[in-house]
Amino acid sequence: MNHILKIENLHVSVGDKPILRGVNLTIKHGETHALMGPNGSGKSTLGLAIMGHPGYTVTEGSITLDGEDVLAMAPDERARTGIFMAFQRPMAIPGVKMADFLRHATTNVRNPDRKEGEELIPMREFRKELKEKMAHLRMDVEFARRYVNDGFSGGEMKRAEILQLAMLQPKFAVLDETDSGLDADAVRLASESIADIGREKMGLLIITHHDKLLVHNPPEFTHVMLGGRLVETGGKELAVELHEHGYDRIRKSYPEAEAANQEMLAEETAV
């Protein structure tokens, strides 16, 4: 399989505020890309735009998956085409059990042509698979009976996102700070699980401020975002450098992007 997710000259605004200012990124199936960058530089925005969040308007540029126009698809179609995002802040859906939600989601993503109201994947099969995957993530089975993200601890929320990744087996996944809020053990577990789920079976874009997730998932490419642009791309060593030394060098090297970043931050505090 040679799936390709291609992002070209992507400009994204929230309201009339421009955030992404021409992002170019190509992710091939089986590749792992790290996306780093200071707070407010636009990393989550890129993920949300890929997933199709209605609040993020693409004003210019394109996103294609194997040549198909992703921007023309509704978010649910994107999911069924094989795009996934583990959210930085997953939403609680009170009263909806994890298991029911996941069974529905898994059914739809595995049978993209399913019509509403048609059968879900058989309960027994689903349960068995869910149980296995949860055991793998060292999650208590009780967890499946809890309401989606409702009252979850930060760590539980992130683990639940990884569980969804494992169940939905997308072609491309954006993991937005899936390591934040996890304790050291949990990060290692998460990192291993992502590797287990099979990073070679998908294209991964890992947004992170740490390097822990990258230990078990060494990126072929590291991108640095600043002021809504990818200003630099390197290999794994770039991730190591940024983690150790921070963004000073980047900020100095790309004054224009730095100015844009400051501008966004200023607006943010003004709001």
Next chain:
Amino acid sequence: MATDVTENDQIGEINKYNFRTETTGVFKAQKGLTAEVVNQISDIKNEPDWMREFRLKSLAEFESRPMPKWGGALDLDFQDIYYYLKPTGQSEKSWDDVPQEIKDTFDKLGIPEAEKKFLAGVKAQFESEVVYGSLQEDLAKQGVLFTDTDTAVREHPELLREYFGKVIPPTDNKFAALNSAVWSGGSFIYVPPGVQIEFPLQAYFRINAESMGQFERTLIIVDEGASIHYVEGCTAPMYTTESLHSAVVEVIVKKDARCRYTTIQNWANNIYNLVTKRAYAYQDATMEWVDGNLGSKLTMKYPAVHMMEPGARGEILSIAFSSAGQHQDAGAKLVHAAPNTTGQIISKSISKNGGRSSYRGLVRVEPGAHNSKNNVVCDALILDPESRSDTYPYIEIAEQDVQIGHEASVSRIGEEQMFYLLSRGLTESEASTMIVNGFIEPLVKELPMEYAVEMNRLIQLQMEGSVG
């Protein structure tokens, strides 16, 4: 009365059964309400004099009372209604006359064949003898009385005279007076001291029952230390030709006894559903109302628990779903009439496509009801800007040392919640259905299994608009 089909009303909705059928071969009293009609009802039923007098007094009460000014818009012409349709034992209405859309709905809900006919009004009584005969025997052995109220008047006059119309007298409100004058059908249950009925008792089980009437009258007496869970109604849309339904339900829960009364109703869109439900809970007794209301043009229903003696508990869970052309004015009443009593109300309403839901609740702590606790939570979910939700909480407290809590919230389906579910491959309607089902889950999980499943399925159909 406006009972004509209004096609544009409810396209794609489950509650679009605004049609009339000519019922042939069924005895009809004349239209309108007079002493003559009431006497006729009593004659046909061959009732004792005390019941006839009760009816006639109630009629006078009804006539002397003005229409309530609160609640919903009551566009009713009392003289244009039939007050009694005599069931002929076997109904003349044929299954072929039942509109296809109703049949489709039954299919979608997976209602068994025999129940379908009952619900559609084809059968005046559910064929329960065969299925539930042994159950009836079991109950009888334990001394449980379970029959329709008409039969009870004939067969258990001593209990009826003692309790009938005592919790809700005809003087209570205009519609209770109306019901008292023309009532027919409904369930009568007596559970002897200490008898615990393990399984939910359903209206279906009742044999020799009259069909679900417009003016049902239900009386339940749970004697000391006994317990019962009674379930009535069905999530299938009620197929009916009469547009005014006004039931009265009286429950007496004696010392240390428990009663849970679960109702799920899904009325057709032309129905005024005006129900008075009240329970008296005595020492350390527990009364719970679980009440789900869908459909109808206007529902006014406020199940009440009066906690009469120390230690009594009253709990009311209510779900209302209103869509286009529907007004659910639902709520609850808790009266703390004794010390150390505990009450709780949880109300959830959903409004969609211009539907209107109101919560109307009363919490009253009477003088002397020291150390009482009461908590009210009412949450409204509004699915679109055309829809509406209101809250009318009334609180009257005559004591100092009481704990009273009230929380109310109104929410809309959040864009972020929606996006989260969409991003996992759910369609918009699946996602909103899921959010709505999640919203009512705390109540649905209190329902007996099969009702919970039906309820979720029904919400799904409502949300998809896939019926009709």
